[in-house]
Amino acid sequence: MKVLDNLADIEEKIRIACEASGRDTKDVTIIAVTKYVTTERALEAVEAGVLNLGENRDDGLLEKWKILKDRPIWHFIGSLQTKKVKNIIDKVAYIHSLDRISLAQEIDKRASEPVNCFVQVNVSGEETKHGVKPDQVLKFIKELQKFEKIRVIGLMTMAPLTDDQTVIRKCFKELKKLQNDIQSLQLPASPCTELSMGMSNDYTIAIEEGATFIRIGTALVG
Numbered sequence: 001m002k003v004l005d006n007l008a009d010i011e012e013k014i015r016i017a018c019e020a021s022g023r024d025t026k027d028v029t030i031i032a033v034t035k036y037v038t039t040e041r042a043l044e045a046v047e048a049g050v051l052n053l054g055e056n057r058d059d060g061l062l063e064k065w066k067i068l069k070d071r072p073i074w075h076f077i078g079s080l081q082t083k084k085v086k087n088i089i090d091k092v093a094y095i096h097s098l099d100r101i102s103l104a105q106e107i108d109k110r111a112s113e114p115v116n117c118f119v120q121v122n123v124s125g126e127e128t129k130h131g132v133k134p135d136q137v138l139k140f141i142k143e144l145q146k147f148e149k150i151r152v153i154g155l156m157t158m159a160p161l162t163d164d165q166t167v168i169r170k171c172f173k174e175l176k177k178l179q180n181d182i183q184s185l186q187l188p189a190s191p192c193t194e195l196s197m198g199m200s201n202d203y204t205i206a207i208e209e210g211a212t213f214i215r216i217g218t219a220l221v222g
Ligand SMILES: *Cc1c(COP(=O)(O)O)cnc(C)c1O
Pocket: 033, 035, 056, 077, 078, 158, 199, 200, 201, 215, 216, 217, 218, 219
């Protein structure tokens, strides 16, 4: 399928989800997750009008960045090893996987400007998933205040892999609740206005629960 056709289908579903939840489609940004596909396919997404691209490995990002440079806006969405920060820091506009102080420290050290970060939260509690435990998130974000280059613009999570929509919805609702808790702290460097949640299988639920960035791979470019 052409990216353009997939995009038309996804945009229609976004429209319906926004309408169902009284939201504006302008408040939902699609990130095309290009980790499984070639640079050519990523370019097709950009040409279709998807200007935000997401990669989960530094080598995958660099390979595509060499060709596409700053034409797209780059998002780093995967778990990030501290030693890899220097490879990507001047290429990405957003990091979705901030989950430990040592990583914040390295970002703070390497960045020349404040970096838009999402704190990744392991809402589902699955052992295999990265992220801060929900009951540790407030403490973690308070600790981040000492880093000048860390700007917590939001929270990110991955829902459990299940067909049970109730379980998925509950996960997204919990992230939204955590966002409210953080916003009420009114920390200047952590506005936490965004929610990065929703993938190919669950983005409509995520939108209904308040997602502002959805990360779509398979359904868009796969
Ligand atoms: C791969 C990936 C996605 C996209 O997954 P799809 O199911 O293909 O849409 C989204 N977020 C993260 C963190 C990923 O690693």
